[in-house]
Amino acid sequence: MLVTAVGGHPPAMCFWPQNTDCLIQEDPDPEDSSPIISLADQDGTVVPTSLQSPSNANPSKDFIRCLPPHLSMYILGLLDQKSLHTCAAVSRCWAFLATEVKRERVCQRVVQENILYLQEKEDNLQAAYHDLQTDTIQLEERNVFCGSYNIRVFTDRSDQSRVIHYGGGNLVAVGSADRKVRLLGMSGMKEVPPLLSGHAGSIKALFLNEKKGFVLSASFDLSIRCWNIYSGACVKIFNGHCGTVTCLDLHEEQFVSGARDGMVKVWNLESGKCLKTLKHNSAVWVVKMDGTRVVSGCDRGLVKVWRADTGALIKTLEGHQGPVKCLSFDQWHLVTGSTDGYALGWSMLGNLKRCLIAFRHPKEVLSLEFLYLRVISGCADGKIRIFNYLTGSCLKVLMANSRGDPISSFYVAENRMVINSPTSLLMFQFEDVRWDYTLATDRERVQLYKTPLQHKKDQTVQLQRARTHSDSLTMKKISIPFETKMLQLKLKNSLHGPTVKSSIPAPSVVRPKTCCGLLREKEAHSGHDPSRSDGGLRLLTGKQREVQEAATAAQHQAHQAKLGEDQQRARKKAWLRKIKGLPIDSFTKEGKIAAPELGLNTFI
CATH class of the missing domain: 1.20.1280.50 (Monooxygenase)
Structure with missing residues (x-):
């Protein structure tokens, strides 16, 4: 460098x-x-x-x-x-x-030598936990950000000092050297009121909590302010740092801040009091906290893990050769990124201080997110990379812009990714993926390929389920009769005389009766002409087609008239049985029938 x-x-x-x-x-x-x-x-x-x-x-x-x-x-x-x-x-x-x-x-x-030295004592990730009592659990495989996505541009205005924060709602907080905090709406892609103004120096860090209606802003003027995002009023001012406040993070009713003075302070949001002060020997560039721990990275490349309740130092992690600019962690894992071009993976359990895995980048690592065993990193070369934490392999590379501007910061929420660079502010909207959290693993959730045996088993289960819910579903065995027709030999052109006896059996044709014999019988009884079958391809002239259509219409009308007469006779018979006091349910199979309109006066 x-x-x-x-x-x-x-x-x-x-x-x-x-x-x-x-x-x-x-x-x-x-x-x-x-x-x-x-x-x-x-x-x-x-x-x-x-x-x-x-x-x-x-x-x-x-x-x-x-x-x-x-x-x-x-x-x-x-x-x-x-x-x-x-x-x-x-x-x-x-x-x-x-x-x-x-x-x-x-x-x-x-x-590289230090990383190899830290890793040579570790055969794999499991070896790092051999002294601890651990539980084996099934982890979910979720490639949320490896699908297709749409790009939306909030602003393409160049601003080297722009800082943002996005918490997953409908607003994005934006601050810059003009000492003001602006709110951008996701729906209209425009600035929404109010404009938050009151700092005496440029904005260096933001944290937006849209659910509770406030935003925290840290400034070059050494103060931290809490704003109401609906009224625009400054609710509280937090003073205590002796250097520029560079980073913020919030957890429930407490938030933590880091500054150039090397101090990490834990604050109570409601009372405005500083609960604890944690010390580094150089400027602090990133700090994160959850309910139990505070993790901070400083200018000398050190990462420190503290207890949130007592402020006691748990461990110091050494391995980076440049300032630690970003980090992300959960209950078990920690990932840190530095200007030395590396993102390093650590363990959050116990007193383990060894680097477990390294993710190399061509330039400085400026932003990080750890999500579903995925390391999502923003680099100074203008690319966002998605790594597998367990193997270290790069799964996908996203280009934020064609100019290769550094990824100053990015924030992930569900299937959205809001990206800040010196020349633009973008949002990547990824394909919506719905997860069923009631199931144990995603492999049970979606099965992309089924073997033939699995497919047959699924069909059997579905058939049994249908049988239990339907009384009319029965299996029928259908047998098709065959007929054999002997062919007669023509010996006129034979080289042998008729008196010659051959041992070759006489030829015969075996065919289903339904195709030939039974079909002919049905056609003979119904009077249907086989030459007019609709199953074959026939060429008709216009006149022949009119004659055929007229014949078909007349046949249909005659059939309908016959059905009407049969129904009328059935009604009359049912009415006669009714006036005689006889039951008609078993006679009509339809229950009671009203008197026919015709013949009502005849039978009464």
């Missing part, structure tokens, strides 16, 4: 953050007097003036000097060691860049 001081002299690169302060810091606020600048985060940063001496090369053709330093370092980093040493002799600018590339390589090698 290329780092320079304001005075123009390159500082010494640290390779182990426990012994010295790490030199990579957040982009300084215009109002901040921090003396350290990160060239990797600012495209417009130039090489110190003392190093911009004239070179033997033509300046108009020296593209390395025309590019931003981080791009120049990336290009020189593609060279081997010998070629890089040759480039250092071109000019003082090239020599400076080549030296920084060599330092970057040494830093990356140290990171």
Whole structure:
């Protein structure tokens, strides 16, 4: 990482953050007097003036000097060691860049060696818990963010200082260097009132709780404010930090804050009092809490786990070679991301301090979420990656924009992902997936493929279920009779005379009676002409078609008239039986019948 001081002299690169302060810091606020600048985060940063001496090369053709330093370092980093040493002799600018590339390589090698050292003692994830009493449970496999999705743009306005928070509702809280907090509506994709104004410095962190109707904002002015999102009034002000407040997190009636002064403070939301103060030796960039623990990451690459009730330090995790910018955890797992390009997986159980797994990125890891054994990371290269926590494999890579702008932060809620970058604010709406939480595992929930044996068993179960619910469902065995027809031989053209006896049996044809014999019998009895069967393809002229349609209509009318006469006779017979006092239920099979309209006067 290329780092320079304001005075123009390159500082010494640290390779182990426990012994010295790490030199990579957040982009300084215009109002901040921090003396350290990160060239990797600012495209417009130039090489110190003392190093911009004239070179033997033509300046108009020296593209390395025309590019931003981080791009120049990336290009020189593609060279081997010998070629890089040759480039250092071109000019003082090239020599400076080549030296920084060599330092970057040494830093990356140290990171890899430390990760391998931490992992070589662990055969697998289960070995990390061999001293603890654990329970084996079935985990669910949910690739919520590996399906198709739609992209909605909240704003495409460029803002390097923009910070956001989304809690899963209909609003997104947005703050920036203008010292105001705005609320964006998800439905209309527009800003909704009120506008929250009152901070004396730029907004550095936000936490929105839409259900309870408030938002917390942390500012460069060292204060934290609680706002009513409906009235716009500032409900409370929390003072106590001596440096810029950089991060916030809320759990029920308590929230936690971290600042550049190295302090982590736990606050009571209702009373406004600071309950506990936890200390780091450098600036705190990220802090999270649940009901029992507080986890924070600092500028020196250290991650500390504290007890939320007593404030006691449980353990300190060492492994990152740059500031820890993001983290996420649950009851068993912890994932941390750093500017060294790694996301590291840890255990939250007991006093285990070993790194269990590492997820490598090409640039700084700026945001993280841990969800259903999935590590979702936002990187400075403009991509969001989804990793399998158990195997370390990358399942999917999402591009937030075509320009490759850094993913400053993102927030996940159900099947939505709200993404903040310096040039735009987006929302990824993924395909809606409904989960049945009453079942043990998703494998029982959805079975994409069934073997033939499973399919047969399912059919048997369905048939038995239908039999129990339906009395009319019966199985019938149908036998089809066959007929044999002997064929007569024609011996006129035979080479042998009629007196010659052959041992070859006479030929015969075996066919179902239903296809030939029975069908002919039925047609003979019904008077149906086989040549007019609708089952075959027949070509008719227009006149023949009219004659056929007329005959069919006349036959249908005659059939309907016959049915009407039969019904009329049945009614008359039933009425006669009724007036004689005889039962008619068994006679008609339909119950009682009203007197026919015709013949009513005849029989009364």
